[in-house]
Amino acid sequence: MQRLDCLRSIYNRLEDCLVVTIMGAVATELHSLGHRPNFFYLQHAMGLASSTGLGLALCLPYQKVVVFDGDGSVLMNLGGLTTLARYKPANLVHVIFDNESLLSVGGFPTATSTGSDLEALARGAGIERTSTVRTIDDFTKGFDAALRANELSCTVAKVEAVGPKGYVTDLALLENRFQFRRHIETLQRK
Amino acid sequence: MPVSQTNSRVVYDALKSCGIGLVSALPETWLVHLIRMAEDDPEMILVRLAKEEEGVGLSAGAHFAGVKSAMLMQNHGFLASVNGVVSLAQLYRIPLLMLISYRGHFGERDPWQTQGGSATESVLRALHIPYTFLDDPAKVATRIAEAQTLAYSSLHPTALLLTRELMWEEA
Numbered sequence A: 001m002q003r004l005d006c007l008r009s010i011y012n013r014l015e016d017c018l019v020v021t022i023m024g025a026v027a028t029e030l031h032s033l034g035h036r037p038n039f040f041y042l043q044h045a046m047g048l049a050s051s052t053g054l055g056l057a058l059c060l061p062y063q064k065v066v067v068f069d070g071d072g073s074v075l076m077n078l079g080g081l082t083t084l085a086r087y088k089p090a091n092l093v094h095v096i097f098d099n100e101s102l103l104s105v106g107g108f109p110t111a112t113s114t115g116s117d118l119e120a121l122a123r124g125a126g127i128e129r130t131s132t133v134r135t136i137d138d139f140t141k142g143f144d145a146a147l148r149a150n151e152l153s154c155t156v157a158k159v160e161a162v163g164p165k166g167y168v169t170d171l172a173l174l175e176n177r178f179q180f181r182r183h184i185e186t187l188q189r190k
Numbered sequence B: 001m002p003v004s005q006t007n008s009r010v011v012y013d014a015l016k017s018c019g020i021g022l023v024s025a026l027p028e029t030w031l032v033h034l035i036r037m038a039e040d041d042p043e044m045i046l047v048r049l050a051k052e053e054e055g056v057g058l059s060a061g062a063h064f065a066g067v068k069s070a071m072l073m074q075n076h077g078f079l080a081s082v083n084g085v086v087s088l089a090q091l092y093r094i095p096l097l098m099l100i101s102y103r104g105h106f107g108e109r110d111p112w113q114t115q116g117g118s119a120t121e122s123v124l125r126a127l128h129i130p131y132t133f134l135d136d137p138a139k140v141a142t143r144i145a146e147a148q149t150l151a152y153s154s155l156h157p158t159a160l161l162l163t164r165e166l167m168w169e170e171a
Helices: A003-013 A025-032 A049-059 A071-076 A078-087 A118-125 A136-148 A173-189 B005-017 B029-040 B054-064 B075-080 B082-090 B111-126 B137-154
Strands: A018-021 A039-041 A065-070 A092-098 A129-133 A153-158 B020-025 B045-048 B068-074 B096-101 B131-134 B157-162
Touching (some): A003 A025, A003 A136, A018 A025, A025 A039, A049 A078, A049 A092, A049 B020, A049 B054, A078 B054, A092 A118, A092 A136, A118 A129, A136 A153, A173 B054, B005 B020, B005 B137, B020 B054, B029 B068, B045 B054, B054 B068, B054 B082, B054 B096, B068 B075, B075 B082, B082 B157, B111 B157, B137 B157
Parallel strands (some): A018 A065, B096 B157, B131 B157
């Protein structure tokens, strides 16, 4: 299963969500499918995409928030899983693409390649709705169910360690940041 | 406990006057009353963290959502947050209002706090984070309001160091 196919399979479900991604392949691939003002790509600060999503979800409880995370980033902020579980925002959908690799720096294997199980860590942290998926069909069905559920979820999607050739997009970081903030302001005026 | 409840209230009321709607915190002795006040306040979103760096993400999310936030942490927590401060708050111009208890400075009796005390201000300066001290209860409200004003006008972190003078009452 490839991450780009996963993202493509649910891209049209993201229109009404606020989406936060990690840096690297996840950001580049989602951007390649078509940028939208409700997408924020956190192009550094590994580990903090889920914390940013938690801040959004707690402050905007009627807004669905989707975080596209990765194994390398989650491993840098395992405590963040316990914070998510502690507050259990019902409007937050946490997806972790686990390619068992720090792909963008040359493909160094992470601890998930030697048996660390992110779904078990999420469940152990206290997140009740967790799953691990390995096919596009399961990913799509799981994502749709997670979006419909009024409950914090964590889906670990096992994907191949392949990604785009480069990671820099034509969207400046600050342009993305101000556009995202402005988009939420517009939503709040509606 | 000789942590000043009175001055903790002064700090908390000042945060409320600034329209703070979300506080992220990791407990430390000097912050216990402040955190309890946030917990008892039905209008405040209090997020208890596992590690202080998460607070940068929480504040970024709150800012995107149009909610003003503050981070409560010990100076060692600030030191633990540096990458998040640089590669989220500074990279993306997120205003942060950081209230940092200044442990390990003059009067510190706990040996384990002392190294952090000597590093705090130099790290703030290295990161070009404007900071000042909360030492006089009469000036707390003004300084917090001014720090918040600068954080928003500059879209940058600002810091207030909670001093022993303000937070600690010798028994």
